[in-house]
Amino acid sequence: MKFHILTLFPEMVPAGLGASVIGRAIERKLIEVNAVNIRDYTSDRHGSVDDYTYGGGAGMLLQAQPVFDAHRAVAGGKTLRTIYVTPQGKPFNQRLAQELARERELIFLCGHYEGIDERVLEEVVTDYVSVGDYVLTGGELPAMVMVDAIARLLPGVLGNQTSAHRESFHNDLLEYPQYTRPEEWRGRRVPPVLLSGNRKRIEEWRLNQARERTERIRPDLYQRYLQKEEAIRRLARKKRNNIHLMETLARGDGEILYERGDSLLVCNPGCDFCLIEAGEREDAQAMLSLIPQSCELVLTGQRFVAEMLCAHLGFFVFHECHQLCFTRREALPVRYGDIRELGEADIAYVQERYRLLQPRYAKERIRAGAMYGAFAEGRQVGFAGIHEDGSMGMLYVDEEFRGRGIGAALEAYVINRELEAGHIPYAHVAVGNEDSLRLQEKLGLYRADRTVWWLGRDPESCGK
Numbered sequence: 382m383k384f385h386i387l388t389l390f391p392e393m394v395p396a397g398l399g400a401s402v403i404g405r406a407i408e409r410k411l412i413e414v415n416a417v418n419i420r421d422y423t424s425d426r427h428g429s430v431d432d433y434t435y436g437g438g439a440g441m442l443l444q445a446q447p448v449f450d451a452h453r454a455v456a457g458g459k460t461l462r463t464i465y466v467t468p469q470g471k472p473f474n475q476r477l478a479q480e481l482a483r484e485r486e487l488i489f490l491c492g493h494y495e496g497i498d499e500r501v502l503e504e505v506v507t508d509y510v511s512v513g514d515y516v517l518t519g520g521e522l523p524a525m526v527m528v529d530a531i532a533r534l535l536p537g538v539l540g541n542q543t544s545a546h547r548e549s550f551h552n553d554l555l556e557y558p559q560y561t562r563p564e565e566w567r568g569r570r571v572p573p574v575l576l577s578g579n580r581k582r583i584e585e586w587r588l589n590q591a592r593e594r595t596e597r598i599r600p601d602l603y604q605r606y607l608q609k610e611e612a613i614r615r616l617a618r619k620k621r622n623n624i625h626l627m628e629t630l631a632r633g634d635g636e637i638l639y640e641r642g643d644s645l646l647v648c649n650p651g652c653d654f655c656l657i658e659a660g661e662r663e664d665a666q667a668m669l670s671l672i673p674q675s676c677e678l679v680l681t682g683q684r685f686v687a688e689m690l691c692a693h694l695g696f697f698v699f700h701e702c703h704q705l706c707f708t709r710r711e712a713l714p715v716r717y718g719d720i721r722e723l724g725e726a727d728i729a730y731v732q733e734r735y736r737l738l739q740p741r742y743a744k745e746r747i748r749a750g751a752m753y754g755a756f757a758e759g760r761q762v763g764f765a766g767i768h769e770d771g772s773m774g775m776l777y778v779d780e781e782f783r784g785r786g787i788g789a790a791l792e793a794y795v796i797n798r799e800l801e802a803g804h805i806p807y808a809h810v811a812v813g814n815e816d817s818l819r820l821q822e823k824l825g826l827y828r829a830d831r832t833v834w835w836l837g838r839d840p841e842s843c844g845k
Contacts, residue, residue, distance in 0.1 A: 382484070382535055383413045384528050385455045385458040387448065388491040388521050388700050389430065395527040406538045411507055414528065415455070419443070422450035431494055441494040445501035449492065452505045456487060462507050463488040464527070465497070466520030470509030473527055476636065479651040480540035480675070481527075482534040489527065491520030532646060534651070537748030552633025553606040555599060557590040584803070597789070612645060612732070619828035622682055624706040626656050628771050632804065639668045646671060652769040653668045654678035659686050669693055679836045680770070687834040696836040702809035703818060703824035704833050712797045713824060717790030723747050723764060730761050735777050748776070752795055763789040767799070773808040776817070792824055809833065 386394050394416035398404065406412045406650045425445060431441040452463065460486050470478075480488060488505065490497070512523040518729055560571040574586045596603040609630045616623035616630075629635035629647055635656070639646035643660030646668040655676050659665035665686050672679070672694065679696060681687055682704070690696040723731070728747055732740045746752050750776070752766035763778035765788075773795050778788045799806040810817045812832060822828065 382411075382532070383415065383486040384532070385415045385417055385461075385486065385488045386491060386521070386524050386528070387417045387451050387455070387488065388524075389443075389493050390519065390521055391418045393521045394525065397522070398528060403529055403532055406532060406535075409537070411535060411537050412532050417451055417455055419447050419451045422454065431570075432598040434495060436496070437582075443493060443497040445498040445504075448497055448501045449504060452488065452490070452501075461486050461488050463490060463505050464508045464510050464524075465490045465492070465502055465506040466512075466523045466527075467492060467496070467509050468511050468514065468516055470511040473510050473512050473523075473530070475530070476650055478527070478534060482531050483653055483675070484653065487531070489520070489524040491524050493519045495632065504704040505717075513678045534749075535748075537746045546702070550822055551610065552631075553595070553602045554588075554591040555602070557587040557594070575708070581824075606676055608640070608808070609635075611638065612637060617644075620708070621704065621706055621827055622831055624805060624829075625680060625704065625772070625792075625833065626658060627771070628805055628807060629656060632771060634771065638671045639664070642733055644668065644824070648673060650772065652678075654680065654770060657681045657683075657686050659683055662689075665689055677838055680833055681836070682829075682831055682833045684834070687836060688837050694838075696838055698834050698836050700809070700835040701812045701832050702835065703812060704807065704809055704829040704831075705818075705821045706805055706807040706829075707796055707799075707824070709825060709828045710800070712800055713793040715790050715793045715797065716786055717755060720753055720791060720794045721756070723761075724752045727752075727761060727764075729762055730754075731775075734779075735775060738775065742769075745769075753791065753798070755782075755791055757782060757787075763787050763791055765795050767795065771804070771807070773799070773806055776820075784789040789820060789824065792820060796824065809835075 388394065394414060398414055403412070406415055420428055420430055423444075428729040430447045431443050434440070434442045455461075464487065466489060469711070507701065510527070512526055516700070517523065544782070560575060564571050564576070572586065574582050577583065592603070592606075594813065595606065613627050613630050616627045620627065626635075626645060626647055629649055630637075634649050634651055636650065637645065638648050641660075641664055643658065644664035645658045647656045653675055655672050655678075656670055657665070657679060658681070659668065666689070669689060687698055693821065724747065728744050731743045731747065731752065732738070735743065746766050746768070752764055754761045755778070762782040765776040766774065768774050773792070776788055776789040776791060778791070796806045806826070808821055808826060810821060813831055819830075
């Protein structure tokens with residue numbers, strides 16, 4: 382992902398972003414940060430980029446021409462999302478960070494002095510965003526804050542993908558308290574449960590602490606959390622049919638946009654898709670009007686909803702799938718020795734063999750730590766993984782190694798990884814793929830009594 386920061390002080394950017402996690406991500410070329418000096422684009426022979434405001438008033442204003450030319454040079458004819466950093470903008474939060482992390486390039490425009498000529502803002506800015514109700518001397522620090530928050534959500538940046546899912550604001554809960562050595566400091570001891578070695582008790586304690594802290598400090602977030610928990614309990618009455626909705630909410634990847642009776646619209650801002658369950662046609666019509674314009678994919682378990690999406694919003698069905706879920710808690714035996722998480726060196730192998738995936742998507746899944754490979758005779762012979770939406774899939778084994786149980790072992794390995802993460806493993810199998818269906822059921826996954834439909838706006842987005 383590329384970040385372009387238009388500024389009068391480009392030297393601030395590498396100083397602020399060149400260290401620690403973000404600095405390492407830049408070195409590994411996972412992200413690119415381009416600091417652009419607006420002064421380089423002024424037509425004034427003295428290098429001036431500001432002037433007095435019409436109508437009088439204190440302070441100077443950045444002129445439209447150098448800002449516009451700098452933006453045009455960076456955009457290169459492309460339409461790029463451009464964020465003007467201003468106290469007058471909408472508040473920046475984790476949900477917006479997830480949304481922006483879906484872009485391939487972003488431009489941040491940093492104001493100074495009294496701001497920027499309104500005419501160029503109207504010309505190039507798509508988003509007005511604020512990091513708080515206060516005024517700074519310039520937009521560089523807020524821009525770097527946003528770049529940091531967005532970049533850490535990108536595959537591979539944190540190194541450990543679970544880190545982004547065990548922190549403040551994930552799933553509308555604040556982070557639980559944490560401790561390190563020594564066990565006692567100034568008369569304060571580490572809670573005994575953390576020293577017990579009992580993983581289940583530790584996780585329960587952490588969840589309870591997160592709930593208590595959120596209720597006390599951020600009751601607004603806590604109410605959203607309770608709403609999701611109640612929705613999950615209701616959906617669990619028909620777990621096999623609703624597992625996609627349940628897991629999206631339980632993993633903290635979904636926001637409820639509409640809920641009435643048996644109708645539910647959930648948006649996953651992190652990967653631009655929505656999930657719809659409609660009890661009535663009236664609710665379906667209301668939910669269609671709430672689907673964000675940025676939404677590229679929709680998943681529904683109801684044919685009439687799929688037909689409405691096609692008729693009214695221009696979506697098309699690209700998959701009808703069986704939905705299956707693994708309801709047992711114990712891990713499966715993995716009857717193959719050499720299965721491990723894939724890395725950068727394995728990207729080409731996956732891209733060459735699994736043509737249903739866009740090359741970019743395969744790379745993202747590997748960098749997210751969500752792809753696992755089987756190896757034999759000194760080389761990779763197969764893989765499987767977890768999609769952005771949380772479903773298992775992408776199973777492949779080289780033809781000469783089929784019939785040896787490698788596919789089943791890969792699938793069992795992925796199931797076990799999902800169980801370790803506290804998830805309920807589930808999968809979508811295209812209608813007609815009987816071999817895959819038999820494999821899933823052999824491993825203990827149960828099929829829902831209805832199929833689900835995947836719909837997309839753009840054929841290119843349907844390769845994930």
